[in-house]
Amino acid sequence: MRKFGLSLVFAALATLALAPLVEAHHSVATFFFLDKTVQLKGTVQEFRLVNPHMLLKLEVTAADGTKELWTLTGGVTGDLLAAGWTPQAIKFGDLVTVEGAPARNPDAKGMYVRKLTTPEGKVLQQRIRD
């Protein structure tokens, strides 16, 4: 049991080490609740790998069945390309699962994405420089 616990710790540390530390051009903490995490599942409507931030638009089906458009942001091109966040990995129409810090503005459907799982089960990550 102890060995299993240690393995989990090492796995978590390895994941953290693999996730790139991403740059931002403003204080991320001013825009997002970095101490909270939300998870969403939606289809990719747009993925732009640009500076100063990547842009990922997801169509998400809400609990009442209505469609919502979420706009997710993240790190910069160089950091993300190196970590596998490529247009080949994230394609239009893909059903993906994302996790990240929710927007401070309650009227915005926004998130600073930390983790994305592709339909093939590939996990892409990034750490926010906070």
Add this chain to the structure above:
Amino acid sequence: MNSSGRRFLSAALAAIGLTLVAAVGVRVYAQDGPDPRTGRFSWETRVTKTAEMLGVPDLTGTWVVTKREHPVTARICDSHTDSRKLPRNPCRFDASLLHLTDRANAWLNWADERIEGKYYCVPESIPSVLVRAYPVRIEQSKDSITFEHQITIHNTATRTVAMDGRRHIFEGAIPLYYGDSIGKYEGNDLVVDTTNFTFDPNGIDYMTNIPSSWRKHVVERYTRMAPDKLKFVLTFEDPEMMHQPYTETLEMSKVNFEITWTHCDLENADADLINMPPKYKDTK
């Protein structure tokens, strides 16, 4: 051969010529010593020789800040907030060491992210960019020195420092975002003096809305301490925003990194603003 044939042939020859020039240029640029086939020194070495020929310190190369006298942490950044008390990190400077005037603090409380140039792809201000660990390529020539800052989050920014003995452009001239820089060698040091800045909403700390006025004055002093180390002393003042000048000593290390052009997407630069609660009610 008719005229369209001649035009096609000329275009083809020009394309081949340009390809060859580019290929040779890239090869020479990437090489440090003399080319083994021609025996000629590479472009890089010739620039270094220029510094030797002029009898000035050789600072040419790509450098990155690796140590700061006053490093910042999330706790330091968060300790200086605006009227909404939202966390503001990362930051570039410990605000408690800047000795800000009431005017600067009032601006900090009033200012809104939305009006900042960064949301229109304006590059990181000086002195903010100088303490960040972005690679900077320094190129020395007889009459000027260029500093090419690869700001990974925005456009690459180039500053040119006049080394021909000129004085600052006269007071009242059109101010410049990166100011008017003149430089000189003092013994083993390169000293760059910059004035004539525009007013800048985040001209002292690009990340935390600490502004700078027309009176901002920045002095950079670079000393080569070892083949791969520079001592960099940064001093800046702004009597409108700071009660006294700020000085910090930094260490820069030479890196094997080729500066490339990074691009800020204007259409996407302000996309994040929606995620922050609007500070003013009339904000759309």
